[in-house]
Amino acid sequence: MxxxxxxxxxxxxxxxxxxxxxxxxxxxxxxxxxxxxxxxVASKKTGSLAVSVNKKLYTVEADTRTTLLDLLRENLQLTGTKKGCDHGQCGACTVHIDGKRVLSCLTLAAMVPGKEVTTIEGLSDGEHLHPMQQAFIECDGFQCGYCTPGQIMSAVACVQEGHTHSVTEIKEFMSGNLCRCGAYNGIVEAIQKVAS
Amino acid sequence: MKPFNFIKAAGGTQTVKQKKRTGRFIAGGTNLVDLMKKHIEQPEELIDISGSVPASIGKKAAGIRIGAMARNSVVATNPDIIAAYPLLSKAILAGASPQIRNMASTGGNMLQRTRCPYFYDPTLPCNKRNPGTGCSALTGDNRMSAIVGWSENCVAVHPSDMCVALAALDANVIITGKDQLTKTIPFKNFHRLPGNTPEQDNNLPADALITAVEIPGNAFQKNCFYLKLRDRDSYAFALISVAAALHLNGTTIVSARLASGGVAHKPWRWYSVEQFLEGKQANAQVFQQAATLVQKEIKTLPHNVYKATMLQGAIEVALQNCLNA
Missing domain, CATH: 1.20.5 (Single alpha-helices involved in coiled-coils or other helix-helix interfaces)
Known part of the structure; x- marks a missing residue:
């Protein structure tokens, strides 16, 4: 062969x-x-950001894709703000920017410089809890506690906005914050308590 | 997300010159950032217009002008809007959550993409996301889909509440084109029907920028209502929504405006019902007759047959509530 x-x-x-x-x-x-x-494969694009959180200025080198939520949790170690859905559906990541409640998961960190961010860590006055934090404890406004930082940030804004005239109004203006444990009644009570 | 460059807009008409075809303007980011996370939008550059496009709301001789950067919550609570255009305020407050309304801009609200679940699932065909692949909702789960104006290529609906009110109130969209010239697009011509090009949601020219919305004056302050029917009481997209406004002289209807969300690829005006109502008495019997007229226009899909009766009832209730408003 x-x-x-x-x-x-x-x-x-x-x-x-x-x-x-x-x-x-x-x-x-x-x-x-x-x-x-x-x-x-496009390379990472990074930039330097000067961000003011709870009245403290941080300068961070971050990827342009970084959301405010990830910046808080991963770069600044402010892990009080929680990541729930990461798609703007649950409200767990609620923080205040210039005094208004927003979703940090849908906010690009690159758009925050020049503004003042307030997170759950910035609410208390040293050892003294914010009245809303105290009210959540007294009214059983949580069970597992994961949605609580977002609920409290939203609740503080709800009172500031003046949407506390009735239980229906409170529920409508707190609808952006979901609680899987179902602590809604306690949350409404806490908001009523602070509003009065 | 795919990596991207981030730049601030130069401001004025220079902003449109900055934009490349592969770039995107970002305002509130509530829809765009989400779509980028899901790799449905993959811009190479973001131009931040939040600090440069006007956010002011000002009365004009023949109406009101709302800057495209005005946040939804600001528009809904503006005293001039509440006084002269309460329907717009009611519609905005029926949409999203307080957090999202604090972020979302007026211009961005108009440009938000559909919430059709197949559009959001990159593993399944969708002509809007990937032209030419087919419409999964046409033969799939189309419970939330359109009942009027759809095509074999797309049965998605426009998700906005604000736009339903703007359609009813005959608004105009002010844009700056790539040529830096200002143009006006009547709101009824702004959004499109899917036809053979469902990937195009609207008639905004490529690389153009929305700078404002103008609403002419009207006599709908006293008798208007926004009804939104959805799977839960709050923070959900509409199955059916109805923006209704009546201008009454005693009990006679001088003119009427009626538009719906959750029914079509664009905010849908029920012109035949409006014409029927004009000159008639405002009472339950007339409203009931008027609502039946929509049946001639609609064509349901296998899973949304319920919308036909729901819509008819919603129109009746919304018109009735105009009298109680």
């Missing part, structure tokens, strides 16, 4: 010479690979 060996010498010479030539151009191959990768 001679047939099986017909092309073996040519194949051997072809493949060995190809491999040998590759060995001589490692740098150009590597450069080509990097160029292709940079073209296909």
């Amino acid at each position: 001679k047939k099986a060996h017909t092309h073996s010498r040519r194949l051997f010479l072809q493949t060995s010479s190809m491999l040998a030539s590759l060995a001589f151009i490692p740098r150009s191959v590597k450069a080509f690979y990097l160029e292709t990768r940079n073209f296909l």
Whole structure:
């Protein structure tokens, strides 16, 4: 059976010479690979941000994709603000920007410089709890506590906005904060207590 | 999210010059950031217009002008809006949550994308997200889908409440084009029906920027109502919504405005019902007759047949509530 060996010498010479030539151009191959990768996969874009949180100024180097929520939790270690859905549906990440309640998961950190951010860590006066924090404790406004920082930030704004004339109004203006434990009645009581 | 450059808008007409085809303007970010997280939007550059596009609300000789950067909560609670355009205030307050209304801008609200679940699921075909792949909702779960103006290519609905009121109130959208010229688009021509190009939600020219919305004066202050029917009492998108406004002379209807959300790819005006109502007496019997007229226009899908009766009832109730307002 001679047939099986017909092309073996040519194949051997072809493949060995190809491999040998590759060995001589490692740098150009590597450069080509990097160029292709940079073209296909965009590199990280970072920038320096000066952000004021709870009246303290932080300067942070952050990716442009960073949300305010991730900046607070990952860069500033202010983990009181919670990540629930990360898509603006649950309200767990509620903070105040310039005194107004917003969702930090849908806020890009790059849009925050020049504004004042208040988180749950900035509510209390030293050891003295904010009246809303105290009211949540007294009215059983939580069970597991995960949604609580967002609920309290929203509740403080709800009172400031003056939407506390009835239980229906409080529920309507607290509808952006979900509680899986169902502590809603306690939350409404706490808000009524602070409003009065 | 795909990495992107972030820059601040230069302001004025210079802002439109800054924008490249692969870039996006960002205002409130409530929809755009979410879509970027899901890789449905992948801009290479974001231009922050929050500090440069006007946010003021000012009376004009023939109406009111709302800056495109005016946040939804600011518009809804503005004394001039409450006094002269209460329907707009009611519609805005029926949408989203207080947090989102504090963030969302007037211009951005108009440009928000559909909430059709197939649009948000990149593993399934969707002509709006990926043209030419087909409409999953047409043969899938179309309980929330359109009942009027849809095509085989897309049965998605426009999610905004604010836009339903702006459609009813004959607003105008003021834009600055790439050529830096200011143009006006009547609100009824701003959003599109899906047709063969469902990937286009509206007629805003490429790279143009919305700078304001103007609403002409009207006589609908006293008798108007916004009814929103949804799966839960608050913080949900509409199954059906109705913006109704009547201008009455005694008990005679001088003119009427009626628009709906949750029914079409754009805020939908019920012109035939408005015409029927004009000159008639404002009473339950007339409202009932008027509401039946919508049945001629609608075409339901397998899972949203319920919307036909729900819509008819909603129009009756909304008109009746105009009298009690």
